[in-house]
Amino acid sequence: MLRIVVCVSGGGTNLQAVIDAISKGSITNARIEAVISNNPGAYALQRAKDHGISEICISPKQFENRERFNQAFLEEVNKYQPDLIVLAGFLVVIPEIMIRQYPNRIINIHPSLIPSFCGTGYYGLKVHEGVLKRGVKVTGATVHFVDEGTDTGPIILQKPVLVEEGDTPEILQRRVMEQAEWNILPQAIDLIANGKVSVEDGKAVIANV
Numbered sequence: 044m045l046r047i048v049v050c051v052s053g054g055g056t057n058l059q060a061v062i063d064a065i066s067k068g069s070i071t072n073a074r075i076e077a078v079i080s081n082n083p084g085a086y087a088l089q090r091a092k093d094h095g096i097s098e099i100c101i102s103p104k105q106f107e108n109r110e111r112f113n114q115a116f117l118e119e120v121n122k123y124q125p126d127l128i129v130l131a132g133f134l135v136v137i138p139e140i141m142i143r144q145y146p147n148r149i150i151n152i153h154p155s156l157i158p159s160f161c162g163t164g165y166y167g168l169k170v171h172e173g174v175l176k177r178g179v180k181v182t183g184a185t186v187h188f189v190d191e192g193t194d195t196g197p198i199i200l201q202k203p204v205l206v207e208e209g210d211t212p213e214i215l216q217r218r219v220m221e222q223a224e225w226n227i228l229p230q231a232i233d234l235i236a237n238g239k240v241s242v243e244d245g246k247a248v249i250a251n252v
């Protein structure tokens with residue numbers, strides 16, 4: 044059974060998609076051990092509570108500096124001995140010590156087709172604002188392993204979504220979530236839980252499904 048810790052900062056619709064996929068059996072061999080938020084007001088924490096999942100809030104604001112926070116955050120995660128850490132809208136930079144301790148065991152959902160509209164400064168609505176500003180016709184979402192860079196790790200799954208005339212960042216964000224994120228995040232977790240993802244030569248490889 045794959046032990047998962049999900050890290051969140053906001054509404055938690057991706058967390059909900061994972062919880063639902065586990066309940067209905069489209070993710071197998073996996074269990075969410077805990078949900079960790081940096082934001083005490085995150086609705087994602089309520090979603091965890093509603094499903095009887097341990098929920099923890101740990102914020103950089105509670106610590107005198109980032110190093111102390113990083114240490115405490117890592118200790119909190121380690122308590123649950125996760126096989127996989129899922130960043131589902133987690134807006135805190137993952138400490139390097141954690142990345143070294145969990146190589147190819149941290150995944151992130153990003154709301155664009157990496158390598159477009161990603162990297163420092165591209166998160167949440169800002170991604171969709173960038174897409175509309177540039178006028179691209181296709182966007183989407185990406186699930187990738189987390190390495191030391193920002194959105195640079197091996198890509199596991201991607202799904203395209205069409206940009207439509209009259210889109211606002213909010214409308215586009217919702218479509219990308221509905222058509223891409225809520226599908227590929229649970230799918231990636233199921234593939235990992237069933238031993239179907241490996242990393243070769245810096246690239247994620249999916250076994251025949």
Ligand code: GAR
Nearest residue numbers: 053054055056057132152154166167
């Ligand atoms: C999602 O769109 C996710 O892709 C994005 O934050 C949103 C969280 O929504 N993540 C990033 O931008 C990471 N760079 P949710 O809390 O409703 O799942």
